[in-house]
Amino acid sequence: MVATDAEHADLAGLMNAVIEHAVAPMHSLGIRVVELRPGYVLGAAPLTGNANHLGTMYAGTLFGVAEMLGGALVVASFDVERFHPTVKHVEIRFRRPATTDVRAEASLEADTIARLRREADHRGKAEFVLDATITDGDGEVVAGTRATYQIRANRPGDTVAAETLDS
């Protein structure tokens, strides 16, 4: 699949609309998608509104900006008419305080996506592990996550936003 830059911009815009309208608390934390295309996602969260009294970013916002990456990658890389993402497990390691806006980045290789598509087609679900890195304004790593997501066949009423589900 080859998309134009304009189509990639639309994909990030679509995901931000999903966040705003379907996951209000994530939107209220200022978490947003900056870049999104099949296999790649870049998210961001502002320090403003997320700082504690010491001027460092709230741990829950760092979690949130990384957690949503897996859902965004599913939206960008799979047929959302047929499948939706769920998150099963997240591990986050805090490396240093974040005292600036942050970015979070993750990617899935094309052959991994192809394998997951085949598996989801065949079994109605597929699972993947995603590593993400959260960096501050100087490019220093402030936290890292490893998360497990599941791609699940839609039932009537399901839509594209991530939900948390039992395995």
Added chain:
Amino acid sequence: MVATDAEHADLAGLMNAVIEHAVAPMHSLGIRVVELRPGYVLGAAPLTGNANHLGTMYAGTLFGVAEMLGGALVVASFDVERFHPTVKHVEIRFRRPATTDVRAEASLEADTIARLRREADHRGKAEFVLDATITDGDGEVVAGTRATYQIRANRPGDTVAAETLDS
């Protein structure tokens, strides 16, 4: 240390004031302390304001209500004039969607607290692992966490709210 019920109520109120004034994004998620005493903490988060479009609770709110338990236990169990809590690592496993308000609970045994006090006195820091369980309105487990916190000696300007710090 034996405190009266009134003093325990004050401890929860103190912690909620810290959340409101020092960790605004956590407060905006509706995360609060319900019960707090040395070695025991119960937190809560409402579904209202935290539901996604499917009516289930946002993963980040489930993370947040569990993550703050370690900081609250440090505030309740250690001398906050001398020490403050930091979070190093959190692992969360989502078991089933939460479709009601949730509660999160954790405890530290008295002998663990005594050991950590000795270690913090001696080394200026001490570390502990805390398991927490998040349950829904029917008492069903919706998620579980295992987190590592550090108790660190205050430097000038440090206060009681949790921060995220490098080891």
